[in-house]
Amino acid sequence: MINKILSLILLILMSAALANAQTAEVSIALNEQFFDALLAAIFKNFNAPEFPLAVNNPKSKVKNPKSLVFGFDERNLAIQNPKSKIQNCKESIRLLREIDNVKTAVRFRDGRIYSPIAFSGSYNPPFVGCINFQGWAETNIDLEYDRQSRKLVGRVRVLSVNLGGVSNLASGVLSRLVQTSIDKKINPIEIIQTDKLSFLVPVQNSGGSLKMKAVGVRHAIADGVLNVNIAYEFSKSN
Known part of the structure; x- marks a missing residue:
């Protein structure tokens, strides 16, 4: 002892x-290898972090375009066609360890903290239905010490969003949603208390x-x- x-x-x-x-x-x-090992352990031992899109509606469901055009609701359609089903569309973003050879990581360069964040998700725009998307966001993390709460916190700022598998028209809307969702749902990050x-x-x-x-x-x-x-x-x- x-x-x-x-x-x-x-x-x-x-x-x-x-x-x-x-x-x-x-x-x-704390070097980059430390954060690589930390992130690998998180994604290996726990479910991938997931949070709703900024426009998320818990009751959101994929709309049938015909019901919007002809004024039928889903219940009427289900009666007419007993085999029809309304698929739930979980409007959310799920963080991933890697996508398209880009890993979620923390990098220290030129006096700044950069963090590529891999993700996938789904979105339910009107008249279209459920859109699945994936990609990665290039972010910058600003650190500050909050003297009142006595915590070192980080704030993620999205610099750019790179999407794959979606049209150019949808890409702009989804990029803004991803950026807003990360800003609202991730920040602030408590690092040290x-x-x-x-x-x-x-x-x-x-x-x-x-x-x-x-x-x-x-x-x-x-x-x-x-x-x-x-x-x-x-x-x-x-």
Whole structure:
């Protein structure tokens, strides 16, 4: 037990840059390989993340063009043709690990965070019926530290949307829907919550513990790596 505590203290002292006797910073380097492994584990062990399109209507169903033209509703059509069925169209976007040789990933380039996001989905425009689509979005992630909530959060901005398997006419509408949906449904992304990074370090044979309180986060982006610096205050635990 003593060896574990001493190892923890030594690790902290080695990775901290002391500002004064009571404060320090701990540096964490998160490279692209880390995020590749993280994303691979998420898509392997869990269902693909899915969220509704911005225009989603939970009761949305594929409309039969004939019913719109001639004024029949689906119940009348079903009576006339017992074999007819109304297919549900789940207007949503599902994030994928890879599509068309483009993988969902996180990349650090030129002081910015870029993230290609692969996806598939469906949309039910009037008079047309259910349209299945797939593609990928090129996005930029802006990081900021919210001092009020004490969280490091990311906000995804869609730079472009690349769709496959849809007409040029539908492509423009779908691109805007995908962009709006990502902006509304994904943002903000909670990356680090400082409350969860605060902890106690028991000081053996001293009758007490040292409290390490995370009080701030700053970050720096280099090629291929995100450096996160967590500021700590040290105090005696009551």
